[in-house]
Amino acid sequence: MENYTMEGRTYRYYGQEAPLYPFGYGLSYTTFRYRDLVLSPPALPLCANLSVSVVLANTGQRDGEEVVQLYLRWEQSSVPVPRWQLVAFRRVAVPAGRETKLSFQVVAEQRAVWAQDWRLEPGTFTLFAGGQQPGQQLRAPSAVLSARFRVTGAARPLRAC
Numbered sequence: 256m257e258n259y260t261m262e263g264r265t266y267r268y269y270g271q272e273a274p275l276y277p278f279g280y281g282l283s284y285t286t287f288r289y290r291d292l293v294l295s296p297p298a299l300p301l302c303a304n305l306s307v308s309v310v311l312a313n314t315g316q317r318d319g320e321e322v323v324q325l326y327l328r329w330e331q332s333s334v335p336v337p338r339w340q341l342v343a344f345r346r347v348a349v350p351a352g353r354e355t356k357l358s359f360q361v362v363a364e365q366r367a368v369w370a371q372d373w374r375l376e377p378g379t380f381t382l383f384a385g386g387q388q389p390g391q392q393l394r395a396p397s398a399v400l401s402a403r404f405r406v407t408g409a410a411r412p413l414r415a416c
Contacts, residue, residue, distance in 0.1 A: 285351065307361060307382060319351070323386065325344065340365070384400050
């Protein structure tokens with residue numbers, strides 16, 4: 256095998272075609288709503304980590320569990336990257352009619368791209384938070400939220416951070 260590219264070989268690189276059963280696929284006996292997605296800071300240095308918070312509300316009549324998922328999308332990259340990449344997830348139990356605020360950390364290593372070695376690049380990124388993948392239409396809607404952030408500085412090897 257000489258071609259090691261993942262293009263067309265895994266759902267992460269299929270382009271606009273959605274997988275039949277994406278990560279997090281399934282139904283619940285209750286409904287959830289996401290709100291107040293906050294990224295801090297909205298512009299960060301190349302080697303810095305991103306703090307993320309989101310509020311999850313159980314809007315249904317029953318207690319339930321939700322798998323909160325965070326996905327990262329590179330808006331521009333010097334090399335091929337996935338459409339989006341899962342960077343964090345957490346199973347959360349929320350009683351009926353209640354809400355909870357969740358905090359996550361997206362570390363610099365999760366923004367690294369492979370270009371003969373692991374590199375960090377500046378640019379604009381989009382972070383998605385919800386109970387399913389961005390754009391997924393195969394289950395009850397969970398209102399995936401999105402927010403953009405910028406990374407500043409000159410590209411450098413990950414090991415230089």
